Amino acid sequence: MKVLVVGNGGREHALAWKLLQSPQVKRCWCVPGNGGTALLERCENIPLAVEDIEGITQVAIQNKVDLVVVGPEVPLSLGISDLLREKDIPVFGPTQLGAKLESSKSWAKSLMTEAGVPIAKGKSFTNAVEAKAYITQQETPIVVKADGLASGKGVIVAQTASEAYAAVDYLFKAGFSPILVEEYLIGEEVSILAITDGITVRSLLPAQDHKRIGEGDIGLNTGGMGAYCPAPIATSDLLQRVDKEILQPTVAALRNRGIDYRGVLYAGLMISPQGEPKVLEYNCRFGDPETQVVLPLLKTPLDQVILACVQQRLEEFPPLCWHLGTAVCVVVASSGYPGKYKKGKLITGIQEAEAIGVTVFQAGTALEGDRLITDGGRVLGVTAIRENFSEAITEVYQGVDCINFDEQYYRRDIGYRAQSRKD
Ligand SMILES: Nc1ncnc2c1ncn2[C@@H]1O[C@H](COP(=O)(O)OP(=O)(O)O)[C@@H](O)[C@H]1O
Ligand SMILES: [Mg+2]
The missing domain is CATH 3.90.600.10 (Phosphoribosylglycinamide synthetase, C-terminal domain)
Structure with missing residues (x-):
């Protein structure tokens, strides 16, 4: 089997590394890859931008790849999977419409509301006056979010109403519209990465990451400064509930909208002090750095379970096996x-x-x-x-x-x- 991995982060190095461990995987291309993927045996970097979805599709066709695994959200939201599917190239990653789960927080919220999935209460706005009027009526802290992709820079947790007003102005000025104003949830965050073929969904081991730059989880947000897996906060009871009350209804709601979602469903959850999970957001791809702790623990060959998703036969696939530890x-x-x-x-x-x-x-x-x-x-x-x-x-x-x-x-x-x- 020949695989192509899209992206250039630690996540993609981990994906390529894991895929190449499978006896079935003979070759791998990373677009664009990094120094790590360049040094992997049987792996080659192709210097194209992840946004160049036409170019990447051509690379997949020319090299007759059997599977494309898309790392980042941007090419998914640009429709790389739609393009590859048109050319009959098996791809792990949702279509442009499915990727809205991540690329539009208000779209995701309406889908989750429809599905009865627990979320923070909130409202979306296209003008600052109405957003501020709404904030005035709410308690603080309060959260102000860009609706669309913002590379981790679109969320402000405001301690006071005036901070929230400033966040509203800042986001509209930066060109984000609509924006979301959302109830502040307390608790501990956990990442549940699951894979789905659009019908069946299986969660991977739960992970937690450290998003802030400073020790003690303070300072600016980053792409992630570290992670660990399995996260002890996610008991098997909690995981069962997440499966039944969150993941399965989400996949069903996607299907109801006619979306054939084959890829990663990554739920960013807040677990309240009482142990109640709520979804903060969905991502439509593997998380980074979570992937760097989840995949090394996976014993089941990654290409095999991904193929089962892409070919929509996840239900028959044996339970995933994990290393202890x-x-x-x-x-x-x-x-x-x-x-x-x-x-x-x-x-x-x-x-x-x-x-x-x-x-x-x-x-x-x-x-x-x-x-x-x-x-x-x-x-x-x-x-x-x-x-x-x-x-x-x-x-x-x-x-x-x-x-x-x-x-x-x-x-x-x-x-x-x-x-x-x-x-
Ligand atoms: N409703 C909320 N209550 C409390 N904290 C929140 C809430 N929404 C987001 N956050 C915090 O902001 C971070 C980023 O928000 P998130 O919705 O995951 O956006 P993104 O990952 O797209 O930047 C979360 O990991 C969490 O720490
Ligand atoms: Mg997030």
Whole structure:
């Protein structure tokens, strides 16, 4: 089997790495890939932008690929799956309409309301005066969100009404419309990534990530500074409820709208202190860095279960098998991220890290000749799998210690919340 992975993050390195472990997968192309995918055996990078969905489709046709796995949301929301399906190329990832689950928060909210899925109460607005009038009548804190894709920069948790008014002005000025004003939910967040063939849905192991730049989960939002799996907050009772009350009704509602959704259904949940789950948002693709802790634990060949989704035979597919233990990932970033940072710094120590047993998934890296250099904000992720949290955390930081480049930054407290629940 020949596969093509779209994207260039740690998520895509993990996807390509996992797919290539399957005895069925002979070759892989990553578009555009990164320094990590360039170094994978039997894998080749193709330098096209992820937005170039026509170009990527041509690459898939020319190389007669048997499966395309789409990492990021942008090409999905541009309709890459529609294009590939037209050309009879099997693709794992929803169509443009299905991707609205992520690309329009108000569309997703109306679908979830229809499906009876628990969500935060809220309203969408196309003008600032009405949004502010609504905010005046609500309690604070309150959440103001861009409706459309905003690369993680479209959500403001406002502590006061005047902060919320400012957020409304900021989002409209930035060109977002409609915007959403939403009730603030308290609790702990968890990511449930599930896969579906449009009829059946199976969840993967639950994960949690650390979105903030600073230790103690403070400071600016990022693409994710670390993650761990399985997340101890997600008990088997909770997972059953999520399946029955959230995932299955969502898939049924998508079908009711005539959407043939084959891909990842990623529920970002808030679990209240009473243990009640509500959906904060859906994503229509694998999460990053969650993928870097979920996939290493998966024993079932990834290509096989993905094919079962694409060919709509997930119901007959045997239960997913998982390695025992806990996976922890620490993201090593360029200092300054998520603001300004420098690129082009020489990276060393990856082999030394891997020699102690961790796996390094590259993200913002590039190969310059045979020199591996930094090429982005989140440079790489180090993942350790051990029997329990304490051991995994110790090992992951031993791995991180091996890695060197100028002006690196990482959080030293990844997994602290889970560790206090466990061990
Ligand atoms: N209703 C809410 N109550 C409390 N926190 C929220 C709420 N909505 C979003 N957040 C916080 O903001 C983060 C980003 O919101 P999310 O809806 O996931 O948007 P996106 O991932 O598209 O930026 C969430 O992970 C959560 O920490
Ligand atoms: Mg989110």
